[in-house]
Amino acid sequence: MNNNYLDVLTNDHLLIEKALILVEKEAKKEEKMNVSMVKTLIEFLDDYGDKCHNMKEEKIYFPLLLERGLPPQGPIGVMLQEHQMEREYLDKLKESINDIEKSGKFITEFANLVAGYEELTKSHIWKENDILYPMGKHVITPEDETYLYNEFIKIESETAGAGAYERYVVQINTFEKQTGQRIDLLSAISTEIMTNMLDSIPVELSFVDADNRVRYFNKIYEKKIFTRTLSVIGRTVQQCHPQKSVHLVNQIIEEMKTGKRDQASFWINFESMFVHISYYAVRNEKGEYQGVVEMVQDVKPYRDLEGEKRLLD
Numbered sequence: 001m002n003n004n005y006l007d008v009l010t011n012d013h014l015l016i017e018k019a020l021i022l023v024e025k026e027a028k029k030e031e032k033m034n035v036s037m038v039k040t041l042i043e044f045l046d047d048y049g050d051k052c053h054n055m056k057e058e059k060i061y062f063p064l065l066l067e068r069g070l071p072p073q074g075p076i077g078v079m080l081q082e083h084q085m086e087r088e089y090l091d092k093l094k095e096s097i098n099d100i101e102k103s104g105k106f107i108t109e110f111a112n113l114v115a116g117y118e119e120l121t122k123s124h125i126w127k128e129n130d131i132l133y134p135m136g137k138h139v140i141t142p143e144d145e146t147y148l149y150n151e152f153i154k155i156e157s158e159t160a161g162a163g164a165y166e167r168y169v170v171q172i173n174t175f176e177k178q179t180g181q182r183i184d185l186l187s188a189i190s191t192e193i194m195t196n197m198l199d200s201i202p203v204e205l206s207f208v209d210a211d212n213r214v215r216y217f218n219k220i221y222e223k224k225i226f227t228r229t230l231s232v233i234g235r236t237v238q239q240c241h242p243q244k245s246v247h248l249v250n251q252i253i254e255e256m257k258t259g260k261r262d263q264a265s266f267w268i269n270f271e272s273m274f275v276h277i278s279y280y281a282v283r284n285e286k287g288e289y290q291g292v293v294e295m296v297q298d299v300k301p302y303r304d305l306e307g308e309k310r311l312l313d
C-alpha cells in the first residue's frame with residue numbers, strides 16, 4: 001500500500017466491489033452456492049467494509065471535511081444514512097447466511113438481500129469516488145493528507161489488525177481464482193461495441209498472439225499511419241515487418257517471452273507526423289506471455305499542447 005490517503009479509501013472500495021461481485025455470482029448458483037466462501041465474504045464486508053473502511057470515513061474523514069467547511073447535510077449526511085442502511089443489510093445477510101449454513105438449504109430471501117445490498121453499496125461507492133472525494137480534495141491541505149493517512153492506518157490496525165487490507169487482498173484474489181471468477185467487464189459488452197470503441201480512439205492497435213501471429217488490428221476500414229490490410233491476419237509478425245526491422249521485432253518478442261521485458265517504445269518523424277510506436281507484453285494472471293499489443297499514434301498534436309484547456313470548444 002502506498003501512503004496516499006485517497007488511495008487507501010479507493011483501494012478499499014475496489015476490494016469491497018470485488019467481494020460484492022463474488023457474493024452476487026455465488027448467490028445466483030442458489031443450491032450450489034459455496035456457503036463457506038460467501039460467509040467469509042460477508043464477514044469481510046462487515047469486519048472490514050463497515051467496521052474498518054466506513055469508520056475511516058465516519059471517525060476521521062467526514063469530521064475533517066466538516067471542519068474544513070463542508071456542510072453536515074449534503075453529501076456527508078447522505079453517506080452517513082447510507083452507512084446505516086448498509087449495516088442493516090449486513091445484519092440481515094449474516095443472519096440469512098447462518099440460516100443457510102444450518103439448514104443446508106438456499107433461501108430466495110438471501111438473493112434478494114444480496115441484490116438490495118449490492119445496489120446500495122455500489123451507488124454509495126460511486127457517489128464517494130466521483131462526488132465526495134473530489135469535493136474533499138478541494139478543501140484538504142497537504143498536512144491533512146498526512147494526518148488522514150496516518151489515522152486510517154491506525155484505525156485499520158485497531159479494528160481489523162495491522163496489514164488487514166493486504167491480507168484481505170490475498171484472500172479475495174484467491175477466491176476469484178478458485179471460482180474462476182476473475183472480474184471480466186468486457187463480457188458484458190458486445191463485440192460490435194468493443195470494435196467500435198477500439199476504432200474510436202486515435203490510436204492504431206494490433207495484437208500478435210503467443211505464436212507470433214497477427215490476430216487483430218483496429219480501424220480496418222480507415223486510412224492508417226502504417227498501411228495494414230486484412231491479409232496480415234494469421235500471418236507471422238516477421239512476415240509483416242520490413243526486413244530491416246525484423247531483428248528488432250524478434251528481439252522484443254523474445255525478451256517479452258522470457259519475461260526480461262514488458263514494453264518497448266520508439267518514436268520517429270514520419271511524413272508530417274511525429275509517430276510514437278510502443279509494444280506492451282500481454283500476460284495472464286500467472287504472468288504467462290499471451291502476446292504483444294502494438295500501439296501506434298501520431299503524438300504531434302500532444303507535443304504541441306501548451307497551457308491548459310478546461311472548457312469545451
Ligand SMILES: [Fe+2]
Nearest residue numbers: 054057079128
Ligand atoms: Fe462510505
Ligand SMILES: [Fe+2]
Nearest residue numbers: 053057125128
Ligand atoms: Fe467509502
